Amino acid sequence: MKKTNYHTHTKRCMHAEGTEADYVKAALDACLDVLGFSDHGPFPDNRFDSRMPYADLDEYLACMDALRPTVPFPILKGLEIEYCPDSRDYYSFLLKEKKLDYLLLGQHYYQEDDGSYVHVFSIPEKIGTRGYIKYAHSVKEALETGYFPILAHPDVFFNNPYSWDDNCEEACDIILNAAVQTGAVLELNANGIRKGIQSLGNDHRWPYPYADFWKKVAKTSIPVLIGSDAAIGQMVEPVELPEMREHDINTYDWAIRPRKAGEDQKVIWNTYYTIGADAYMDYLKEKYATIEANEQRWENVQTDDAEIVLVAYGISSRVCKAAVKKARAQGIKLGLIRPITLWPYPKKAFDALGDQVKGFLVVEMSILGQMCDDVVLACGNKHPVESYGEFANVPSEDVILERVQEMLKKY
Numbered sequence: 430m431k432k433t434n435y436h437t438h439t440k441r442c443m444h445a446e447g448t449e450a451d452y453v454k455a456a457l458d459a460c461l462d463v464l465g466f467s468d469h470g471p472f473p474d475n476r477f478d479s480r481m482p483y484a485d486l487d488e489y490l491a492c493m494d495a496l497r498p499t500v501p502f503p504i505l506k507g508l509e510i511e512y513c514p515d516s517r518d519y520y521s522f523l524l525k526e527k528k529l530d531y532l533l534l535g536q537h538y539y540q541e542d543d544g545s546y547v548h549v550f551s552i553p554e555k556i557g558t559r560g561y562i563k564y565a566h567s568v569k570e571a572l573e574t575g576y577f578p579i580l581a582h583p584d585v586f587f588n589n590p591y592s593w594d595d596n597c598e599e600a601c602d603i604i605l606n607a608a609v610q611t612g613a614v615l616e617l618n619a620n621g622i623r624k625g626i627q628s629l630g631n632d633h634r635w636p637y638p639y640a641d642f643w644k645k646v647a648k649t650s651i652p653v654l655i656g657s658d659a660a661i662g663q664m665v666e667p668v669e670l671p672e673m674r675e676h677d678i679n680t681y682d683w684a685i686r687p688r689k690a691g692e693d694q695k696v697i698w699n700t701y702y703t704i705g706a707d708a709y710m711d712y713l714k715e716k717y718a719t720i721e722a723n724e725q726r727w728e729n730v731q732t733d734d735a736e737i738v739l740v741a742y743g744i745s746s747r748v749c750k751a752a753v754k755k756a757r758a759q760g761i762k763l764g765l766i767r768p769i770t771l772w773p774y775p776k777k778a779f780d781a782l783g784d785q786v787k788g789f790l791v792v793e794m795s796i797l798g799q800m801c802d803d804v805v806l807a808c809g810n811k812h813p814v815e816s817y818g819e820f821a822n823v824p825s826e827d828v829i830l831e832r833v834q835e836m837l838k839k840y
Contacts, residue, residue, distance in 0.1 A: 433465070444479045493506045512567060577613065601645050735782075
């Protein structure tokens with residue numbers, strides 16, 4: 430099986446981080462066999478947001494031409510782009526004149542009868558799942574043009590608070606039948622998994638992949654590939670594993686293993702029953718206190734003299750590290766605490782900060798600021814705590830720096 434990724438975004442999209450060269454390095458580290466770039470495709474009239482301006486298209490393509498000779502695997506030039514019925518000549522122009530290797534159908538909108546566009550993440554309640562059928566027909570029409578060999582996140586329309594019904598069934602069938610008829614490849618998109626489990630209507634699930642959709646796919650012969658929908662170019666972390674060693678299961682007499690002839694039968698007891706309820710409660714309190722005292726883990730980035738401290742984890746922390754570096758180059762005393770354990774929360778990291786700290790900015794891929802309360806408790810409510818959250822996009826270095834400068838003026 431080849432390791433490929435055909436769904437890769439750069440900072441040109443205005444919702445991702447990293448250059449083309451950053452992604453090529455990450456692909457080398459991950460031993461990819463094929464890397465396809467697919468920034469959101471611009472239109473000459475720049476009709477959609479969160480994508481590069483049309484004027485930047487040639488520079489984007491030239492970057493990939495320059496990088497191709499530097500790596501041992503193919504770099505493919507692509508775009509993730511919406512289908513608009515009035516733009517068929519443009520798709521042909523991109524493939525024939527701009528010599529793109531592929532167009533990835535990323536249908537984030539569908540058109541109403543009056544020509545207005547509806548974003549698939551925000552289908553109005555008055556339309557509900559009937560909007561799914563309109564969306565599915567737009568996908569079907571797109572695939573039938575022959576311009577799009579791959580359908581990105583085909584189940585993205587389930588990122589809405591509506592439960593499964595007959596309209597969902599019909600929308601899925603329209604898309605799957607179109608894929609069968611046109612030979613299109615469906616992408617199982619990992620970005621929905623990175624968004625985490627969410628409460629959507631009566632369901633508690635990923636926005637996508639949507640399980641019922643993929644159960645239907647499994648009953649067909651439609652080819653499927655996995656796309657990372659990469660939005661930051663430094664995802665591979667160095668890992669040091671201890672040297673492998675043989676383990677003798679007979680080392681400890683309490684080990685669970687097959688009973689040898691003549692051995693007494695081992696019985697597993699719950700500690701609760703052996704020491705009594707009161708002692709068990711004391712045991713748990715002591716255990717949790719020990720964990721809280723000894724297992725807090727975090728990473729500090731230039732916090733010794735920081736006046737504003739960012740707090741972030743995951744992808745957001747990657748962006749924050751870059752923001753700290755840029756801020757320091759501008760003479761701004763910015764630092765970062767990256768929690769590694771969320772419980773026990775790394776309160777010690779906050780206790781060790783100096784008196785020069787003026788406030789905290791929590792950066793998350795969450796519009797609700799889920800970690801703000803943790804930071805307020807960890808700093809003893811001694812400093813102001815503000816939040817910068819994104820939902821569909823990766824947090825921006827520039828926005829982080831703007832917020833930091835605003836905080837320095839306020840505090």
